[in-house]
Amino acid sequence: MAAFLAVAVTAVFTVYGQAAPVTDQFFQPVMAPRPVQVMAHRGLMIAAPENTLAAFQLAVDMGFEWIEADVQLTKDGHHVIFHGSTLDGKTNGTGALGDHTLDEIKAMDAGSWFAPRFAGEKVLALAELLAFAKEKINIYIDCNSVNPEVLVREIRDAHMERQVVVFGDQRLLKEVRELSGGTVPLMPDFDDNPDLDFWVHKFSPAAIEFEFNRLTPELVREAHSAGVLVQCKSLGDRDNPADWQKAIEMGVDWIQTDRGEEIVAAQIMRMLPSPRPVMIVAHRGVSQLAPENTLPAFRKAIALGLDYMEADVWMSKDNRMVVIHDFRVDGKTNGTGIVRNRTFAELRALDAGSKFGKPYAGEKIPTLEEVLELARGKIKLYLDAKYIDPARLVDALRTHRMENDTVVYGGPSVLKELTARAPELKVMPRLEKPDYLDKLAAEVHPYAFDVRWDILSPELIDRCHSLGIKVFSDAIGNHESVSEYRKAVSWGIDAIQTDHPLRLLNAVTRTQQPEMRVERRLTELLRRAGAIASGVRCFATLSMTGARFLDSAGAGTL
Numbered sequence: 001m002a003a004f005l006a007v008a009v010t011a012v013f014t015v016y017g018q019a020a021p022v023t024d025q026f027f028q029p030v031m032a033p034r035p036v037q038v039m040a041h042r043g044l045m046i047a048a049p050e051n052t053l054a055a056f057q058l059a060v061d062m063g064f065e066w067i068e069a070d071v072q073l074t075k076d077g078h079h080v081i082f083h084g085s086t087l088d089g090k091t092n093g094t095g096a097l098g099d100h101t102l103d104e105i106k107a108m109d110a111g112s113w114f115a116p117r118f119a120g121e122k123v124l125a126l127a128e129l130l131a132f133a134k135e136k137i138n139i140y141i142d143c144n145s146v147n148p149e150v151l152v153r154e155i156r157d158a159h160m161e162r163q164v165v166v167f168g169d170q171r172l173l174k175e176v177r178e179l180s181g182g183t184v185p186l187m188p189d190f191d192d193n194p195d196l197d198f199w200v201h202k203f204s205p206a207a208i209e210f211e212f213n214r215l216t217p218e219l220v221r222e223a224h225s226a227g228v229l230v231q232c233k234s235l236g237d238r239d240n241p242a243d244w245q246k247a248i249e250m251g252v253d254w255i256q257t258d259r260g261e262e263i264v265a266a267q268i269m270r271m272l273p274s275p276r277p278v279m280i281v282a283h284r285g286v287s288q289l290a291p292e293n294t295l296p297a298f299r300k301a302i303a304l305g306l307d308y309m310e311a312d313v314w315m316s317k318d319n320r321m322v323v324i325h326d327f328r329v330d331g332k333t334n335g336t337g338i339v340r341n342r343t344f345a346e347l348r349a350l351d352a353g354s355k356f357g358k359p360y361a362g363e364k365i366p367t368l369e370e371v372l373e374l375a376r377g378k379i380k381l382y383l384d385a386k387y388i389d390p391a392r393l394v395d396a397l398r399t400h401r402m403e404n405d406t407v408v409y410g411g412p413s414v415l416k417e418l419t420a421r422a423p424e425l426k427v428m429p430r431l432e433k434p435d436y437l438d439k440l441a442a443e444v445h446p447y448a449f450d451v452r453w454d455i456l457s458p459e460l461i462d463r464c465h466s467l468g469i470k471v472f473s474d475a476i477g478n479h480e481s482v483s484e485y486r487k488a489v490s491w492g493i494d495a496i497q498t499d500h501p502l503r504l505l506n507a508v509t510r511t512q513q514p515e516m517r518v519e520r521r522l523t524e525l526l527r528r529a530g531a532i533a534s535g536v537r538c539f540a541t542l543s544m545t546g547a548r549f550l551d552s553a554g555a556g557t558l
Contacts, residue, residue, distance in 0.1 A: 025162065025185060025206055026138055026162055026163065026165075026185070026206075027135065027138055027162050027163045028065070029063075029064075029065050029136065029137055029138070030063060030065060033065075034065070034264075034267050035248070035267070036247075036248050036252060036253065036254070036255060036263070036267065037064075037065035037066060037253065037254045037255075038064045038065055038066065038254075038255060038257060038260035038263050038264055039064075039065075039066035039067070039068050039140055039231065039254050039255065039256040039257065039260070040055075040056075040059040040062075040064050040066065040067045040068065040257070040258075040260045041068050041235060041256055041257060041258050042055060042067075042068060042069070042070065042083060043055025043056040043058065043059050043067055043069075044056075044058035044059050044062065044260075044261075044289070045258065046258065046289055046290070046357070046359055047288060047289045047290070047356075047357060048114065048118065048357070049090070049110055049111050049113065049114040049118050049121055050083060050090070051069060051070060051081045051082055051083055051123075051124070052081075052110055052111065052118070052121045052122070052123075052124065053121070053122075053124060053128075053129075053132060054111070054118060054121055056069070056129070056132065056133070056137070057132075058288070059137060059260070060136050060137050061288075061500070061502075061503070062260065062261050062264065062502050063264055063502055063503070063506050064137060064260050064264065065137065065138055065254075066137065066138045066139070066140055066254060067133070067137055067138075067139055067140065068139075068140040068142055068256055069081045069129060069139055069140065069141060069142065070082060070083040070084075070142045070144050071126055071141055071142065071143050071144060071145075071146055071151070072085075072097050072098070072144050072145050072146075073098060073145045073146060073147060074097065074098065074100060074101055074102045074105060075098055075099055075100055075101050076101045076102055077147060077150065078101075078102040078125060078126075079125065079126035079127075079146060079147070079150065079151065079154065080097070080102065080105055080123050080124065080125055080126065081123065081124040081125070081126060081129055082097055082105075082123055083144070084097075085097060085098070085144075087100070087105070087108065089113060090110060090113055091105075091108040091109060091110045091113070091123065092108055092109045092112065092113070093105070093108040098145065102125065105123050106122055106123065106125075108122075108123060109121070109122075110122055110123045113358065114357050114358050115354065115355060115356060115357045115358065116355065117355070117356075126141075126151075126154055127154055127157075127158065130154065130155065130158035130160050130164075131158060133160070133163060134158065134159075134160065134163070135163075137163075138163045138164065138165070139160070139163060139164045139165075140164075140165055140167060140187070140231075140256070141164055141165070141166045141167060142167050142168075143166060143167060143168035143172055146168070146172065148172060148175035148176050148179055149175075149179055151166070151176065152176055152179040152180045152184055155180075155184055156180070156183075156184075161180075161183050161184055161185070164184065164185065165185045165186065165187045165206055165207055166184055166185065166186050166187065167186075167187045167188070167189070167209060168188075169189075169192065170188070170192060170193070170203075173186045173188055173203055173205075174203070177203060177204070182204065185205075185206035185207070186203055186204075186205045186206060187205055187206060187207040187208060187209055187231065188203060188205055188208055188209070189208075189209050190208050190209060190210045190211070190214055191211060191214065194214070196208070196219060196222050196223060196226070199228075200223075200226045200228060205228055206228070206229060207228060207229035207230065207231050207253070207254065208223055208228055208229075208230060208231065209231045209233055209256075210230060210231065210232055210233065210252075211233050212232055212233065212234050212238040212243055212246075212247060213238070215230075215232060215247060215250055215252070216250070217249075217250045217251065220250045220251045220252060221251070224251065229253040229254065230251070230252045230253050230254070231252070231253065231254040231255075231256060232247040232252040232254065232255050232256065233256045234247060234255050234256060234257050235256065235257065235258060239257050239258055239259055240259075241262065241266070244257075244263055244266075259303075261286075261289065261300075261304065261502055262303050262304060264502060265303075265304040265305055265501075265502060265505060266305065268502075268505045268506065268509050269305050269505075271509050272505075272508065272509060276307070276508070277489050277508045278485075278488075278489045278493060278494065278495065278496055278504075278508060279307035279308060279494060279495035279496075280306045280307050280308070280495070280496060280498065280501050280504055280505065281306070281307065281308040281309070281310050281382050281472065281495055281496065281497035281498065282297075282298075282300075282301035282304075282306050282308065282309045282310065282497075282498070282501055283310050283474070283476055283497050283498060283499050284297060284310060284311065284312065284325060285297025285298040285299075285300060285301050285309050285310075285311070286300035286301050286304065286306075286501060287499060288499060288500065290356065290360060291332065291352055291353045291355070291356035291357075291360050291363055292325060292332065292356075293311060293312060293323045293324055293325055293332075293352075293365075293366070294352055294353060294360070294363050294364075294365075294366060295363070295366050295370065295371070295374060296353075296360060296363065297309075298311070298366075298371060298374055298375070298379075299374065301379060301501070302374070302375075302378045302379050304501055304502070306379060306501055307379070307380060307495065308379065308380045308381065308382045308407070308495065308497075309375065309379055309380075309381060309382065310382040310383075310384060310497055311323045311368075311371050311381065311382070311383055311384065312324060312325040312384045312386050313368055313383055313384065313385055313386055313387075313388055313393070314327070314339045314340065314386045314387050314388075315339075315340065315387050315388060315389060315392075316339065316340070316342060316343055316344040316347055317340060317341055317342055317343045317344075317346075318343045318344055319389065319392070320344035320367060321367060321368035321369070321388065321389075321392060321393065321396065322339070322344065322347055322365050322366070322367055322368065323365065323366045323367070323368055323370075323371050324339060324347075324352075324365050325386075326339075327339055327340070327386070327387075329342065329347065329350060329365075332352060332355060332356075333350040333351060333352045333355070333365065334350055334351045334354065334355070335347075335349075335350040339387075340387065344367075347365050348364055348365065350364070350365060351363065351364075352364055352365045368383075368393075368396055369396060369399075369400065372396060372397065372400035372402045373400055375402060375405070376400055376401060376402055376405075380405045380406065380407070381402060381405060381406040381407070382406075382407050382409065382428075382472075382497070383406055383407070383408045383409065384409045384410070385408055385409065385410035385414055385418075388410075388414070390414060390417045390418050390421060391421060393408070393418065394418060394421045394422045394425070397422070397425070398422070403422060403424055403425060404424065404426075406425070406426065407426045407427070407428050407447060407448060407472075408425060408426065408427050408428065409427075409428045409429075409430075409450055410427070410429070411429070412429050412440065412443060412444050415427040415428075415429055415444050415446070416443070416444060419444075419445065426447035426448070427444060427445075427446050427447060428446055428447060428448040428449065428450050428472060429444050429446055429449065429450070430449075430450050430452075431449040431450065431451045431452065431455075432452055432455075433455065434455060434460050434463075437449070437460075437463065437464070437467075441467050441469060446469055447469070447470060448469060448470035448471065448472050448494065448495070449464055449469055449470075449471055449472070450472050450473065450474070451464075451471050451472070451473045452473070453473050453474060453475060453479045453484075453488075456471075456473055456488060456491065456493065457491065458491040458492065461491050461492045461493060462492070465492065470494040470495065471492075471493050471494050471495075472493075472494060472495040472496075472497065473488065473493060473495075473496060473497070474496075474497040474498075475488070475496050475497065475498050475504070476497065476498065476499055480498060480499060480500050480503065482503070482506075482507040485503075485504050485507040485508065486507055486508075489507075489508055
């Protein structure tokens with residue numbers, strides 16, 4: 001084993017000549033650990049109320065390693081998760097948080113301000129958050145106002161020393177260090193004293209937070225040489241791919257962000273072979289993070305680097321093509337009535353964002369033309385033709401030069417009329433039963449079949465492929481699991497439509513479960529041997545037939 005370990009270290013690690021930070025100090029939610037880890041600022045607050053269980057659960061679902069949570073003291077000395085000193089705006093309460101007891105705060109509604117669907121969401125106690133995060137995700141505890149003694153006790157009682165890092169001012173960090181005997185990891189703000197040696201020698205921090213504009217490659221190297229991790233606070237104007245890339249090139253370990261899903265997707269995409277094992281279709285855009293069938297949901301699909309975005313098309317009363325799923329507007333807008341019975345101006349006046357969340361208030365129902373213009377050159381389009389005029393659809397696709405990058409799903413009669421007008425169009429009927437395959441293939445000449453998930457099989461997929469027909473299927477609902485994704489990919493499916501694109505991305509990059517156990521053990525052995533250094537930009541996997549190491553030479557870039 002020792003010889004194998006030596007070979008493994010030599011084969012897979014690229015070390016840039018600096019001492020190793022103590023990476024095994026923290027729980028690793030993702031195996032193998034990614035080169036750069038994501039800290040979700042107040043949870044995933046673009047899609048759920050900040051600092052609530054809903055926002056933190058989304059961060060877990062997205063496969064993030066860290067959440068940032070703000071901690072405050074109540075009037076009766078309890079720690080709760082809340083940003084800001086007043087309750088106004090983020091609850092149905094008013095006044096200073098510190099003037100209210102825990103019971104009073106727990107009685108408040110912390111969700112309705114964001115959207116009606118979050119009505120009844122509660123302000124979390126720190127103890128509740130620690131229990132939730134156990135063996136799921138790490139917590140950056142941002143200490144706004146705390147009792148150090150109670151804080152240390154809560155962390156210890158929850159046995160979460162390996163899953164938290166405490167951020168605060170010098171006085172607080174000193175007290176936490178003394179009270180915990182150095183067992184609770186600390187993270188100071190470099191801006192409090194821009195002297196790296198001061199922090200290293202006075203506080204022995206696990207990590208240091210740097211504003212993006214403070215970062216330099218030299219500072220990162222110095223921190224790593226002292227065994228200290230580097231967190232880049234990349235919020236506001238700095239929360240963008242170009243600045244993430246610069247931070248990654250400097251060698252940072254963690255990035256605090258409001259757009260963590262994009263960082264995770266970019267890192268996963270770098271690990272996938274070309275061509276990818278399966279094409280990913282974002283159902284109504286990335287509808288986990290933005291209102292379905294709106295431009296923000298489609299922009300997010302593009303930002304994640306997905307292959308297709310699915311959009312549903314209807315005609316208005318005055319024959320404009322609009323993108324919305326239901327035949328009625330009631331479910332996803334502030335209006336009522338049937339789409340076909342509303343003029344374009346009436347549909348355009350509706351709010352299609354507020355029911356999802358406050359950040360999207362005022363979002364409009366998009367036109368097909370807007371969606372085509374957005375997609376061109378960035379992503380392919382899967383159009384569900386709910387109710388269309390074939391001539392108008394063909395004209396729109398050709399006008400926006402999307403006829404070669406669009407797959408149209410619909411009934412056989414509509415699809416035949418479309419291809420009669422535009423033979424170059426890719427069309428896709430539904431395949432309900434294997435017995436219908438030959439007849440539909442001869443009748444429609446499809447580019448692909450949308451095959452019901454529960455009739456998928458290796459034989460059916462092979463049969464479609466033998467006819468030159470691709471296989472798409474919807475995993476939506478009960479089939480949105482890693483095991484279901486992997487099964488379909490192993491059978492050779494071409495495209496999966498999903499509401500959980502990051503889950504699917506993670507599924508196709510992870511090894512099989514027995515291999516993961518070996519990989520986890522290897523990673524722990526390497527850490528104990530002191531082999532993980534801050535310059536590492538690689539990961540190791542073991543195949544069932546023997547040791548196989550993949551050098552991720554590009555894994556340190558977006």
